[in-house]
Amino acid sequence: MRAFVSTFKVPxxxxxxxEYEDASHxxxxxxxxxxxxxxxxxxxxxxxxxxxxxxxxxxxxxxxARHLTASxxxxxxxxxxxxxxxxxxxxxxxxxxxxxxxRRDAGEPIEWYEEDGLRRGAYATxxxxxxxxxxxDRHGPLLMSALGDACLFQIRDDDLFLAxxxxxxxxxxxxxxxAPSRPLDPAKIxxxxxxxxxxxxxxxxxxxxxxxxxxxxxxxxxxxxxxWRTLTDLGTDAETGGFPRLVEGCRANGSLKNxxxxxxxxxx
Amino acid sequence: MVYTAEISRSNPSCFIFLLDQxxxxxxxxxxxxxxxxxxxxVADALNRLLRELAIKCAKEGGVRDYFHVAVIGYGARVGxxxxxxxxxxxxxPLSQVAKYPARVNERMKKVPDGAGGLVEQSTKFPVWVExxxxxxxxxxxxxxxxxxxxNTFLATNENCFPPVVLNLTDGQSTDxxxxxxxxxxxxxxxxxxxxxxxxxxxxxxGGTPTIFPGETTPLNDDYARTLxxxxxxxxxxxxAYAAQQGxxxxxxxxxxxxNADMITVVQFLDIGTRATDLR
Numbered sequence: 254m255r256a257f258v259s260t261f262k263v264p265x266x267x268x269x270x271x272e273y274e275d276a277s278h279x280x281x282x283x284x285x286x287x288x289x290x291x292x293x294x295x296x297x298x299x300x301x302x303x304x305x306x307x308x309x310x311x312x313x314x315x316x317x318a319r320h321l322t323a324s325x326x327x328x329x330x331x332x333x334x335x336x337x338x339x340x341x342x343x344x345x346x347x348x349x350x351x352x353x354x355x356r357r358d359a360g361e362p363i364e365w366y367e368e369d370g371l372r373r374g375a376y377a378t379x380x381x382x383x384x385x386x387x388x389x390d391r392h393g394p395l396l397m398s399a400l401g402d403a404c405l406f407q408i409r410d411d412d413l414f415l416a417x418x419x420x421x422x423x424x425x426x427x428x429x430x431x432a433p434s435r436p437l438d439p440a441k442i443x444x445x446x447x448x449x450x451x452x453x454x455x456x457x458x459x460x461x462x463x464x465x466x467x468x469x470x471x472x473x474x475x476x477x478x479x480x481w482r483t484l485t486d487l488g489t490d491a492e493t494g495g496f497p498r499l500v501e502g503c504r505a506n507g508s509l510k511n512x513x514x515x516x517x518x519x520x521x
Numbered sequence: 522m523v524y525t526a527e528i529s530r531s532n533p534s535c536f537i538f539l540l541d542q543x544x545x546x547x548x549x550x551x552x553x554x555x556x557x558x559x560x561x562x563v564a565d566a567l568n569r570l571l572r573e574l575a576i577k578c579a580k581e582g583g584v585r586d587y588f589h590v591a592v593i594g595y596g597a598r599v600g601x602x603x604x605x606x607x608x609x610x611x612x613x614p615l616s617q618v619a620k621y622p623a624r625v626n627e628r629m630k631k632v633p634d635g636a637g638g639l640v641e642q643s644t645k646f647p648v649w650v651e652x653x654x655x656x657x658x659x660x661x662x663x664x665x666x667x668x669x670x671x672n673t674f675l676a677t678n679e680n681c682f683p684p685v686v687l688n689l690t691d692g693q694s695t696d697x698x699x700x701x702x703x704x705x706x707x708x709x710x711x712x713x714x715x716x717x718x719x720x721x722x723x724x725x726x727g728g729t730p731t732i733f734p735g736e737t738t739p740l741n742d743d744y745a746r747t748l749x750x751x752x753x754x755x756x757x758x759x760x761a762y763a764a765q766q767g768x769x770x771x772x773x774x775x776x777x778x779x780n781a782d783m784i785t786v787v788q789f790l791d792i793g794t795r796a797t798d799l800r
Contacts (some may be wrong), residue, residue, distance in 0.1 A: 267531040272582065309793025310577060352581075365645035366572075366579040366619050372632070372642075376796045427791050430799055437633050441799035464794075511527060512793070 254390055254453075254521065256300050260291045261487060261496040261516040266504060268513070274307035275463045275515040276318035276377075280326040301326045303381035304403050304517050306463040308431055312367060313352060317375030317434045320348055330383035334398035335443040338379075338432045345374060345434040374435030378403040380417075380461055384453050384519075391455040398448040402429040404467035407451075408458040408481045413474055418447040422471040425464050459519040460484060465512035469503060484516060523714035524756035526682040528587050528792050534682040535589040535612060535674045536574065538567055539663045540650060541690035542596030547654035548691075548725045550780065559723045560652035563689040566721060566783060567592065568648050570687070573787045575619035575647075584619040587792050591670050592649065595663035597656040603649065611670055622647030660694035664702035671709050671716050683714045687786065688751075689721045692744030703751035717756070719776030720748040721783045730781040733763055735773035745779055752777040762789035 264273040279302045281295045303325040307314025324341035325334075349371060356363055363371065378401025387393030397405050399418045402425055407415040419425070430445040453459070458481060462470060473480035487495040496516065503509035528534050546560040571590070578585045589612040594602040603610050606621040626646045634640040671684045686706060709716045728741035733755055740746050752775040755763065760770045763785055776786070 267529050272580070306794070308796045311796035312579065312581060314796075364579075364583075364619070365622075365625055365647055366575045366584055367581075368645060369576050370579055370796075373796065376794075427793065428795050428797060431794075431797065433798060437798050438637075445799055511529075 254297070254300065254384060254386055254393065256295045256384070257520045258293055258295055258300070258302065259487070259518045261518070263497050263500045263514045265513050266511050272315075273513050274309070274315035274318055275513040276305045276307070276315065276322045277461070277515055277517045278303055278319075278322035278326045279517065298386040299330065300384040300519070301330070301382070302461060302517055302519060303379060304461040304463055304515055305377045305379040306401070306403050306513065306515070308376040311373075311375045311377075312370035313349065313375045313434075314377060316348055316352065317345070318377040318379075320344065320434075321377055321379050321432060322381075325379065325381040330385060330396055333443070334379070334381065334400060334446045334448060338400065338442050338446075339436065339439055342434050342436055374433055376431035376433055377401075378429055378464065379432055380405050382459060382461065384521075387452075392452055395451045395453040396448070397451075398446060400430055400432045400442070400446050402464040402467065404462055404464070404470075406460040406462070406467075406470060406481070407453075408460065409454065409456070411479065411482075413481070414457075415451065416471065417449055419467065420471065422468050422475060425468040429464065453521060455521050457521045458485065459521070461517040461519075463513060463515045465510040466514050466516055469509045472508065484518060487516075487518075522757075524682065524758060526680060526711070526713035528682045528790060530586050532681055533587055533589060533678065535591070535671070535678075535684045537591045537667045537670055537684060537686045538570070538593065539660075539667055539686065539688040539690070540564070540567055540592065540594045540602060541658055541660070541688075542594045542653040542655060543658040543691075543693070543695070544596075544654050544656055545658065545691055545693055546596075546652075550723060550725045551727075558652060558654065559691050559725065560654045562723050563721070564650050564652040566689055567650055568646070569784065570787055571618060571649055572647055573784055575615060577787065577790070578615055578792065579619070584616045586614040586616050588615045589613060589674065590615055590618050591667075593663055593666055594650070594653065595659050596653060599659050599662045599666060612674060618649070622649050623651070624648050657695035658690070658693050659696040660688075660690065660699045661697040661702050663688070664699055664706055668702070668706045668709065671706065675709060675711055679711055680713065681711045682790075683711050684709075684716045685786065686716060686718045687721065687783065688718065688748075689723070690748070691723050691725075692748050700747065700751055707753055714756070715753070717753045717776060718751060719783070719786055720752045720778070722748050722777065722779045724780055728779070731777075731779040732768050732781045732785070733770050733774040734777060734779075735771045735775075737773075741779065749775055749777045758791070759785075759789045
């Protein structure tokens, strides 16, 4: 398959780039650590991508979101997302220990108000996708899975072909299901994971988005619009800086919630 | 819709705590098997509320100034209870409140052990105010000072989530009827709604602990009834949050708590996606 992948990120207004707590990751194939970067072409038998959104009230939420997306792109296609999350959680103690060390080395001890949050662990939503070559290089298996309200939209023939796992803009809130870095009840994760196996075709567009943009997208579509056209126009030579401008404008007119905003676009 | 404004560093809100420190607060009440003075109960409640607020707003870079906080005691005098580095200050950014407690205690706290049970863990509990009981109860003056502070905050934060005033008291005002002052305070507003006044009533009279009663809920005595009438109706989102926590509420429920925990008041506030475990 041949795919062009673009990633766009804008932190919440009022927050710095360092405080951005969404994450995204793309890999051309499992275990291949070649970084695709924010805009790149991928040619090969497989493409894996994920977007995660760290919970605002959690400590180290951004660290967990990055750890989750990296775990997803390192996992084999078809692996249950619950298994992937638990494997990521198994590595969390080391991530936290590394963070505590860095604070100690910087002469910035952990404060009393951080202890509870660090002990509880971090939380994030995640949506991920594997695209595999089929009998021809024009279509093949598309495997997607999610926990929470980060979404994937499949666009075909200038129409919204599939919205996953949410298809209604009224279903977003401040209490989505979240993947925990210290699961109290591992069995619960499987109860909240949603998975779907379908097909990609050449000419499709896949859009992975964290919740604010996903809700905007579904609201625009529900009102009769074709928001994928707006998102397709981003990142071309003619539209440098288009995504931040789009986000700023939509926040200003109230159509987009002020939150970290991430789009990972796959053009096939 | 009201009470939906974003709470952020560029659009902060404020908490004003009023703490009854009169002599009558030295009377004891029974809490289960424990016997404590009312002054201990309210000081502990206030310290817990501040702790909860700081933890809620804590990120890797420090506590975010989503709120400015004032703590006003009323008893022998009426004024700020902040000590140490914060002495004499009225509205203080939350990051500084978190940085400068009077002291930090270690306590044992029960936390989930990951296997369905609870385990005791040493946890840090900061202390900002100590229990005090002395002289009368100038609640009218306390409400007047809260009104001045809320007005000052609203003058430069007109689009904020409305200020929340929490009055922790045994209800026995000695400088006049507090109801007009409460009304004046609740009439202040941002573009997002009216100032919220909630009352935590601690009483030696016994009776059923009550959280967010409605108009038909029996209340223990006249002081409780007065404080109930002074309390703001619960905003819709707060009612919904309380219901999710298993608290019985209806559309006449007010922000009044009798001999019970008020931590819900802090927990209901929305600063973004909540960090909750899967159910």
